[in-house]
Amino acid sequence: MRFAARWIVVVSLAAVAVATDVRPGWLGFGFRYHQGEAGRRGGTGWLLVEHVTDGGPASEAGLRVRDVIVRIDDKPSRFASDVAVLEWLSRVREGKRVTLTVRRADRTLRVTLLPRRMSDQQFLTWQRNFDLARRRARER
């Protein structure tokens, strides 16, 4: 079996401000960002949920694999790149709710996540993923 090469942003989702080493809130899902028309005026992208950690904030809020996230905190996802998504997520904080507008098959719903504290291991994983995403972005 051969899959097309692709970049998968599988962060045990958290958001981190790597520059300041501030630990972000842990959301508990992995995604792949599709830029779509986000590069054009008025265009938007979307996040395809690819993994939801059992017992994590996303799981408890009812987010499911293959949900399509179209708005975050009621703002359209107009991120220019994977790195831009990660940078936005780096500003998410533990205890500060994040509301996602989600397209699930033919329905639209809102899901509110309560970020939790990220463990040391999760923080390390996040930092590695963030570094990798930025390196890949530079290589392109």
Place this chain on the structure above:
Amino acid sequence: MLTAHLLLAVVLAQAATDSESLSIQLLPPRDVKLSAQSGATLIVEECLDAECRATQHLREVPVRWNEPLTLPSSAAALRISTVEGVWLAPTIATPGQSLILRSWPMASVDVELEGDRGESAPSKVLLRVSGEDLPDAEVQCRQTEGQRWTCRVPAGRVDLRLQAGDFVPHYFWGVAPTAAAPESLGKLRLRRGASIIGRIVAAERDLRDLRVHLVPKAGRTSDSAEREPLIIAPNHRGTFQFVGVSIGAYDVVVTRKDEPVTGRVSISATEPREYAIEPAFEMAAQVSFDILVSPPVAPSGKQWQIRLDRTRAEPHLETVAKGQSDASGVWTVDAVPEGRYLVSVDDPTSGIRQRKDLELTARTSVVHVPVDLISVRGEVVAGDHGVRGTLKLSYSDGSSLKFTTDDDGRFEGHATREGTWRVEVMPDREVIQLLRTRKSVEIKRRDDGAPVAIRIELPEGRLHGKVADEQGRPVTAFVYVNRAGRGLASAKTAPDGTFEIIGLEPGPVSVEANTRTEESGAIEWEVEKEGRELRLTVASNRKVRGSVRSPEGAPIAGALIRYFGGAIGDLRETSSNPQGGFSLTVPKSAGYVSAVVLVPGFPVRITRLDVRSSAAIDIILGRAIGKLLLTQRRVPPWPAIRPAGGELVPLRLLMDPSSFKALQFDLEPGVYTICPGLAVTPPCVDREIERGSEVTVDTRAWFEP
């Protein structure tokens, strides 16, 4: 007259109660000097009600060991305890009872209490006492001076639960007060709020490294400062207590070295009181044992590589330990939990692998893994010529052997079991080639111990050619050869674009070449003994757009579309966007592609898409669902399925990655053919799946070794 009779009956009954008595026999303490005394002094209090919430008329009654004592009483109940060096679990008895009571040497514990955040300490302190051979008892402690309290307890090892007013109960485990002097419990800071206690059932040594996590559920605790998990270690008895717990919902998880080792228990603290987790967490015992491999070293002269995998649930294996045996073939495994395991013994050089299922119990000390070595010798030939390269033999349990063949195609080595082995050959040529033959060899040990002779004759068909781009420039590409949907061989071209694949059965095949960005598409070709040169031209892929919609026309977001780019085996996948749109990447020359469309809540669509033009593809899903249930192990090989008039696709494509657990599939109503492979030949079965129905197909017999 009737009234007078009733009155008389009540008076007689009262008289009968007055005359009732309690019989007590007191047993002396075991193995202590007190038993040399003649007896003890009981404190007897008359209770005002049957539960003995209040008492009156306290009296001291001497009693001799083992001699029955009769206590006449008209009280509702009697509360019995002792003074002077003998401890008795405070007992409430009703007249008419006959009791045998055991006594213990009297000891006492002292504790200094301090209220939480400057609060005054309580006016009443109760101590619950428990221990081996000891009835659970609750004693009231006495304030001595300031906030110091003393409580009478039996001498010996006991567990204590101190309840001071409505503060959180505090536990003291394994306290050992003696009759000689009061045991100090130190200073205790009392806390308010809820508390959670629990117990882990395990051997004491298995409790090492365990941690208990109290994890708040998101958004469901009252105190924002306490959303972090609390982590504590259980004591030597496996007991643990979280104190000062905020009102809210929690998960309790037991881990060892950050790995969960038991299930997760949910508990809700709704008011400031003690919550007990029942039943206790059951921990598997830790077992240390030796794995003994014979022969002690592999035929290559190297030590065995050994791996221990835990088989919690098929098909998941969790590697818990790996290492290599010593010169005597022994590998020691330290402290793994009881349970089911798979031991794998490998020699990477020869590919020898022996596997053994293992039920590990606390009694396991040595596990013997004999590696059955059967000497083999043989040759691989194609026509009149030997094939130099690597021969790989694979068994149905996943084990495989590797042999190096010389210029004449000869090889020798060892097989690990008798039976039928599948053959793959990787000829040593200028280009890398993997040839999956349909051949198999039967290995049966010879009675005389001589090597088993194996001769592998490859067909004489040869496929050779060149791969170039649209400008005619040679490219390095991978070439795939398929027949009837099954991969036969693959090769990587040389830098000049040429390739040669030997050992193919003459006949029709499908051939394609791919680079990272370009494809040739599938080309039908005839393999012959000395055939023509095959020219493959790779070109950039093209995009075909489409959309997925519901029967009502609503766009479906997040639909997973799996499809074959070229020949079967070249699986790709994509997802629909928020507007239901998707795009497929197909070879420039592609005509049709087989695809499946997966959307939770909708039936799976198995379809053949026309991609000859750039016209958009519209996929409209249905609503009606029938279920297909597959009875087989959750491991490959998987059968294939096709709807009436469609193409066979591997059933694994229908598995939703988010719900892989069940081998059941939501399908559109209709007639489906289910086959062991990608060919409609016996024993394929046809099944009609109606709306709302469940159809079961048992495929186990198809794949039995």
